[in-house]
Amino acid sequence: MALNLNDAKSIYDFVVTEGNGIKGLVDSGLSTVPAVYVQPPNERIDKEKAIKLELPPIDLSKLGGPGHAEVAEQIVRAAETVGFFQVVNHGVPLQLLESLKETAHNFFSLPLERKAVYLAPVSPSPLVKYGTSYLPEKEKALGWKDYILMQYTGDDEALRYWPEEIKEVLLEYVRYSIVMVKKLLRVLLENLGVKPDDSMIDVLTGRKTLAMIYYPTCPNPDVTIGIERHSDIGMLTVLLQDEIGGLYVKIEENMNYEKKTEWIEIPPIPNALVINVADMLQVLSNGKYRSAEHAVCNTNINSRVSVPIFTMPLETSTIVPLSQVVEKDGIAHYKEFLFVDYMNNVYKNALNGKKSLNFAKIVQRSQLQAIDQRFSISFFYYTNLTLQSSHATQLDFPTKKMMIDRYSIALFLVFSFLVGALDASAGDADPLYRACVAECEKTGCVGGRCFPQCKFPSDGVANDGPWYMQEPLYLKWKQWDCQSDCRYNCMVDREKEREAVGNGPVKYHGKWPFERVFGIQEPASVVFSALNLAMHFHGWLSFFILISYNLPLRQSKKAYYEFATLWHVYGLLSMNSWLWSAVFHSRDVDLTEKLDYSSAVALLGYSLILAILRCFNVRVEAARVMVAAPFLAFVTTHILYLNFYAFDYGWNMKVCVVMGVAQLLIWAIWAGVTRHPYRWKCWVVVIGGGLAMLLEIYDFPPYQGFFDAHAIWHATTIPLTYLCRHHIAYKLRIFILLSFPSIREKERVCALTIFVSFSRLPLFSFRFFCSFLKKSQDGEVYS
Ligand SMILES: O=C(O)CCC(=O)C(=O)O
Numbered sequence: 119m120a121l122n123l124n125d126a127k128s129i130y131d132f133v134v135t136e137g138n139g140i141k142g143l144v145d146s147g148l149s150t151v152p153a154v155y156v157q158p159p160n161e162r163i164d165k166e167k168a169i170k171l172e173l174p175p176i177d178l179s180k181l182g183g184p185g186h187a188e189v190a191e192q193i194v195r196a197a198e199t200v201g202f203f204q205v206v207n208h209g210v211p212l213q214l215l216e217s218l219k220e221t222a223h224n225f226f227s228l229p230l231e232r233k234a235v236y237l238a239p240v241s242p243s244p245l246v247k248y249g250t251s252y253l254p255e256k257e258k259a260l261g262w263k264d265y266i267l268m269q270y271t272g273d274d275e276a277l278r279y280w281p282e283e284i285k286e287v288l289l290e291y292v293r294y295s296i297v298m299v300k301k302l303l304r305v306l307l308e309n310l311g312v313k314p315d316d317s318m319i320d321v322l323t324g325r326k327t328l329a330m331i332y333y334p335t336c337p338n339p340d341v342t343i344g345i346e347r348h349s350d351i352g353m354l355t356v357l358l359q360d361e362i363g364g365l366y367v368k369i370e371e372n373m374n375y376e377k378k379t380e381w382i383e384i385p386p387i388p389n390a391l392v393i394n395v396a397d398m399l400q401v402l403s404n405g406k407y408r409s410a411e412h413a414v415c416n417t418n419i420n421s422r423v424s425v426p427i428f429t430m431p432l433e434t435s436t437i438v439p440l441s442q443v444v445e446k447d448g449i450a451h452y453k454e455f456l457f458v459d460y461m462n463n464v465y466k467n468a469l470n471g472k473k474s475l476n477f478a479k480i481v482q483r484s485q486l487q488a489i490d491q492r493f494s495i496s497f498f499y500y501t502n503l504t505l506q507s508s509h510a511t512q513l514d515f516p517t518k519k520m521m522i523d524r525y526s527i528a529l530f531l532v533f534s535f536l537v538g539a540l541d542a543s544a545g546d547a548d549p550l551y552r553a554c555v556a557e558c559e560k561t562g563c564v565g566g567r568c569f570p571q572c573k574f575p576s577d578g579v580a581n582d583g584p585w586y587m588q589e590p591l592y593l594k595w596k597q598w599d600c601q602s603d604c605r606y607n608c609m610v611d612r613e614k615e616r617e618a619v620g621n622g623p624v625k626y627h628g629k630w631p632f633e634r635v636f637g638i639q640e641p642a643s644v645v646f647s648a649l650n651l652a653m654h655f656h657g658w659l660s661f662f663i664l665i666s667y668n669l670p671l672r673q674s675k676k677a678y679y680e681f682a683t684l685w686h687v688y689g690l691l692s693m694n695s696w697l698w699s700a701v702f703h704s705r706d707v708d709l710t711e712k713l714d715y716s717s718a719v720a721l722l723g724y725s726l727i728l729a730i731l732r733c734f735n736v737r738v739e740a741a742r743v744m745v746a747a748p749f750l751a752f753v754t755t756h757i758l759y760l761n762f763y764a765f766d767y768g769w770n771m772k773v774c775v776v777m778g779v780a781q782l783l784i785w786a787i788w789a790g791v792t793r794h795p796y797r798w799k800c801w802v803v804v805i806g807g808g809l810a811m812l813l814e815i816y817d818f819p820p821y822q823g824f825f826d827a828h829a830i831w832h833a834t835t836i837p838l839t840y841l842c843r844h845h846i847a848y849k850l851r852i853f854i855l856l857s858f859p860s861i862r863e864k865e866r867v868c869a870l871t872i873f874v875s876f877s878r879l880p881l882f883s884f885r886f887f888c889s890f891l892k893k894s895q896d897g898e899v900y901s
């Protein structure tokens with residue numbers, strides 16, 4: 119198929135699918151980089167600000183001689199700080215290094231047929247893979263490079279399967295390099311207090327992957343990336359780079375560099391090899407050695423080649439921090455795992471800084487902060503309703519344990535961790551989608567459809583022409599702009615293409631591909647939020663009518679029930695919260711998000727105050743004010759901070775979790791000393807709520823474009839709310855009927871009957887049964 123440089127799909131097919139690579143693209147004579155290769159601005163590396171690594175290369179010829187200790191010290195220090203160093207007199211013949219670079223250039227200059235035979239789907243052996251991006255469907259921007267990757271499993275297999283043009287020279291390179299790697303590893307392990315024998319070193323370096331990487335000269339090197347930021351996964355990497363440069367290492371806090379820059383360049387040094395610590399060495403050393411985040415930038419000077427050897431443990435090796443280090447540190451920072459599991463986990467995702475190491479990290483409690491705020495709020499919301507119902511009955515029922523509330527705490531913690539593990543948005547990482555959006559923002563059109571919001575001419579006709587060419591007025595409220603229209607339409611097109619090749623839907627910008635209805639973004643969630651709102655309204659109204667009209671009032675016209683006002687406010691805040699949830703799901707913009715989050719925080723803060731007042735039975739006005747004031751001040755400040763200073767999700771999450779857990783604990787303790795006969799309703803609510811939360815964890819794409827897990831989850835809260843509200847009103851009625859003899863006799867008798875049958879009768883029956891048993895055992899019954 120002919121290459122069309124204006125069409126992202128055509129470029130993708132030419133470069134990735136057909137295997138022409140970036141080399142082919144550059145040779146086709148393009149003058150600017152296509153959109154699929156443009157990195158998001160926040161991901162780009164500011165090369166201007168980067169500094170060069172000043173460490174002189176380490177002279178390995180001194181190892182084993184009189185200068186051994188000094189060299190060992192240099193190696194250790196470099197591994198502990200930057201995680202990168204350069205070595206000379208490494209034992210790899212300099213002539214070999216030169217011919218490696220030349221061979222690499224020659225290989226990538228071969229005609230397509232010679233290289234394309236090693237493309238992953240057709241390669242004669244799984245040991246050899248030729249390609250361009252590592253995981254094109256998941257990368258934020260495709261990498262500006264081509265590569266050939268080879269697994270070394272022995273000389274025979276290498277000679278049989280590796281490409282003819284490069285195998286000899288690479289085999290020689292790996293033979294020399296491995297000797298050096300073993301020496302370096304020995305030094306690094308000895309420094310940790312380990313005396314490694316040969317077999318240990320052999321296992322730790324048992325797997326060797328070699329690559330030749332070609333970074334063609336790039337017309338816009340500031341916006342592309344050769345290799346995305348990442349850390350290597352094995353033990354030690356040996357890298358031969360040519361004189362072009364472009365390898366950058368991310369500075370971390372304890373590297374002793376001034377904070378004025380983020381990256382340091384590893385400058386090319388003639389005859390030197392670059393060595394870097396990889397993830398497994400970081401794990402074994404319990405974090406003492408640093409597997410540094412690094413990336414390769416492109417240049418427009420000339421094409422660059424590099425030849426890395428990644429040494430790794432055997433696939434079946436168990437990796438765990440060395441006991442000698444853990445004993446010293448008093449804590450292991452990484453868990454035990456099989457190296458193959460680590461590899462599989464890394465290879466299924468696009469390169470992403472040091473995220474690969476998360477697989478091995480021992481999870482800290484601090485991960486709680488990753489909980490989805492809406493999720494936690496809603497959880498407490500259910501819990502409040504549940505306990506609110508028990509609260510109404512507390513008025514006159516005796517005490518008994520209510521275990522379910524404790525289970526709900528446990529449930530919460532378990533779910534919290536699970537939800538913390540969720541991640542999103544493969545769709546907007548898809549290069550074809552990104553290219554489509556970039557194109558649309560330039561032209562205002564996607565696949566022949568043009569959007570009035572994009573205010574520039576397309577096909578000679580201005581998109582924001584006369585009013586009759588624009589959107590109807592009744593749709594204008596939702597304020598779709600050019601970017602959102604482009605995103606939506608590119609998403610629709612990409613999803614159709616994905617569906618055509620049998621791929622399921624993926625998320626875009628954290629959201630599933632929903633179908634818009636009248637411009638509403640997530641119609642089902644909106645409808646269910648509105649129904650929740652209606653349910654709360656109904657509950658609140660019946661509560662209000664019950665308290666104010668159906669039941670006797672004090673002479674001052676106030677309700678006898680002193681907490682009525684507090685619950686009214688709670689009802690109002692709940693309604694407010696669902697209202698903004700509906701709005702937010704209609705149209706997710708900055709303002710609606712802030713309103714939604716703010717009203718949720720207000721509800722959560724208020725319910726904490728309510729929990730304290732109710733559970734500690736604070737009835738005196740002055741005391742209530744004193745308790746509530748600091749909380750109100752804090753919640754108000756927090757909402758102002760979110761809205762007008764920094765919309766900090768992490769901090770907000772912490773605040774919500776603390777407020778939520780606090781009130782949950784208060785209610786749980788309180789519930790532990792109360793009892794009511796209809797607690798099954800509370801159980802239904804808590805268990806139902808818990809099960810409903812699974813929907814947030816086992817997130818699934820929208821059925822028919824509408825009903826995703828989140829929407830269904832909102833749907834489930836409707837009956838739960840009904841159950842609670844119904845319950846509260848009912849219990850309150852009984853309480854009041856029992857307490858006020860002035861109420862009509864018939865109603866009183868009815869209420870009493872229900873009350874006794876549901877609460878006292880089982881108790882009497884049980885007592886009667888026990889005494890019957892006891893008597894029968896004592897022989898009294900049949901005597
Ligand atoms: O090409 C380079 O300089 C580095 C390559 C690299 O980091 C890698 O392949 O993991």
Ligand SMILES: [Fe+2]
Pocket residue numbers: 348349350412
């Ligand atoms: Fe690397």
